[in-house]
Amino acid sequence: MHHKNFVICDEESDYARNLMQRIGERKELGFQMHMFQRLDQLEKFAEQKPIQIMLIGEDYPRERRMAIPAKECFILVKELGRALPEEQEIYKYQSVDKILTQILEISLKDDRVPVKPLKKEEGRLVGVYSPIHRIGKTKYALELGKELAAKGPVLYLNLEEYSGGEYYFPEHQEQNLADLLYYARQDVGSLGLRISMMAGRNGNLDYILPIPVVQDLKAVKEEEWLQLFQQILEKCIYEVLILDLGDSVDGLFRILERCDMVYTPYIEEPAAKAKLMQYTENLRKMGYDTILEHTVQKPVRTRNGGTVI
Numbered sequence: 194m195h196h197k198n199f200v201i202c203d204e205e206s207d208y209a210r211n212l213m214q215r216i217g218e219r220k221e222l223g224f225q226m227h228m229f230q231r232l233d234q235l236e237k238f239a240e241q242k243p244i245q246i247m248l249i250g251e252d253y254p255r256e257r258r259m260a261i262p263a264k265e266c267f268i269l270v271k272e273l274g275r276a277l278p279e280e281q282e283i284y285k286y287q288s289v290d291k292i293l294t295q296i297l298e299i300s301l302k303d304d305r306v307p308v309k310p311l312k313k314e315e316g317r318l319v320g321v322y323s324p325i326h327r328i329g330k331t332k333y334a335l336e337l338g339k340e341l342a343a344k345g346p347v348l349y350l351n352l353e354e355y356s357g358g359e360y361y362f363p364e365h366q367e368q369n370l371a372d373l374l375y376y377a378r379q380d381v382g383s384l385g386l387r388i389s390m391m392a393g394r395n396g397n398l399d400y401i402l403p404i405p406v407v408q409d410l411k412a413v414k415e416e417e418w419l420q421l422f423q424q425i426l427e428k429c430i431y432e433v434l435i436l437d438l439g440d441s442v443d444g445l446f447r448i449l450e451r452c453d454m455v456y457t458p459y460i461e462e463p464a465a466k467a468k469l470m471q472y473t474e475n476l477r478k479m480g481y482d483t484i485l486e487h488t489v490q491k492p493v494r495t496r497n498g499g500t501v502i
Contacts, residue, residue: 198242199224202235203250203269215289219389232257246296267296294390316426320452322438324472325465328493331361333458334437335395342397345432349400353439354410356403362393369402371409377421385429415444419451446481455488
């Protein structure tokens with residue numbers, strides 16, 4: 194198997210090691226990560242193996258770093274705005290996600306580095322929905338996602354009108370699910386890479402920030418949702434796509450019908466059970482019995498304002 198060699202060379206060993214580990218976590222990119230501190234060792238490596246992407250510190254002599262053959266070379270600088278003729282600079286003291294985003298944006302734009310996602314079998318679509326509110330459904334969906342992510346790559350999408358924002362998703366990302374829908378509509382064949390640039394992480398679980406404006410969520414049509422899910426399952430590394438669904442999403446029942454599995458949390462309380470029964474009867478009356486065939490109803494308990502799965 195031909196690996197895409199991604200090289201980091203910097204005199205700050207802790208910095209380089211952390212950067213290598215964080216980028217290496219994005220296994221869908223298929224990079225083989227390498228780290229060096231000594232330039233002579235990097236030069237010997239370059240004589241033996243091709244380098245697709247190289248990040249190298251500005252403290253190394255310019256003539257020697259420019260002589261190293263790499264399809265794409267970026268100079269890690271401590272201050273922006275320095276004149277580096279014929280070299281691309283990246284500010285080294287920013288988040289790993291921003292560094293990787295800059296690299297992949299250039300690679301996608303110019304098509305100079307083949308960063309195609311790894312091949313896999315089509316993944317599973319798992320829905321989490323309940324007609325009963327305020328019982329910790331989102332927490333349940335996230336815990337389910339983290340449990341599944343211990344076995345393989347999982348992506349979580351929240352399609353609720355009010356998702357909880359920073360309470361559930363504290364890791365700041367510049368783009369959200371609305372941006373992902375835009376990229377999916379373009380169908381440029383790089384959706385997996387776009388997700389890699391956009392995704393936040395909760396443990397091993399990847400997630401895309403929800404759409405923050407309710408009206409924008411409601412404006413997305415059923416066909417667009419289904420097309421997005423299909424593209425993710427076919428073109429991305431994820432083995433499971435988890436949908437945390439709310440009542441405002443267009444085509445809710447069609448989406449639940451498309452899922453391979455649906456989890457419906459509920460609580461042991463008379464009014465809650467009545468709502469669950471009404472929901473079940475509605476599905477049957479509307480001809481969506483197939484949803485019930487792949488639905489697992491999960492009792493949850495609340496304790497001190499939280500949810501016990």
